[in-house]
Amino acid sequence: DADVTQTPRNRITKTGKRIMLECSQTKGHDRMYWYRQDPGLGLRLIYYSFDVKDINKGEISDGYSVSRQAQAKFSLSLESAIPNQTALYFCATSDRGASTDTQYFGPGTRLTVL
């Protein structure tokens, strides 16, 4: 079984709709992240959480919100989706106790906003 799972894997929605992307991990890691990937732009950080009570904005948090429901679950919400939020979204985890900040990625969610 995959250590980091994301649901759904693909989603098509319309402008103005509320969307939630979910991430679960079985690695026992404290830290969780949400990134978006756009062609030619690499990955950009949206939000990150170092534990259940710690939520921080990343480089491009506008238009997004998150919820850390448990150590293993980290959800990303688009309150009112717009077309330029069409992208590939990745969840990642890392271990606070590790000597380096290696991150482990889920398979991604492809979101299309019409």
Added chain:
Amino acid sequence: GDSVTQMEGPVTLSEEAFLTINCTYTATGYPSLFWYVQYPGEGLQLLLKATKADDKGSNKGFEATYRKETTSFHLEKGSVQVSDSAVYFCALSDLAGTALIFGKGTTLSVSS
């Protein structure tokens, strides 16, 4: 702020050719450096990493050396295979250890 610059792709090679993908960085202090690989339709996987100057990361025939004097972490492989076709991302950990900063990615296409 911290940043990573990778050579633009796509890079197209024949099987068994030598591969170099250039990566340079700008950072405060001495970050850890990473190469991640993304195969078609999949998430990113850690390929290799280095945590201090002159360290060499290696995995699956790929190598990269942390060069502080040139602020570089170039990815190399002596003989590529068709199965190496993927997008390769160079990344560094920011000073606060908050998150990874990624380059834009380099697409590698290997033909038989």
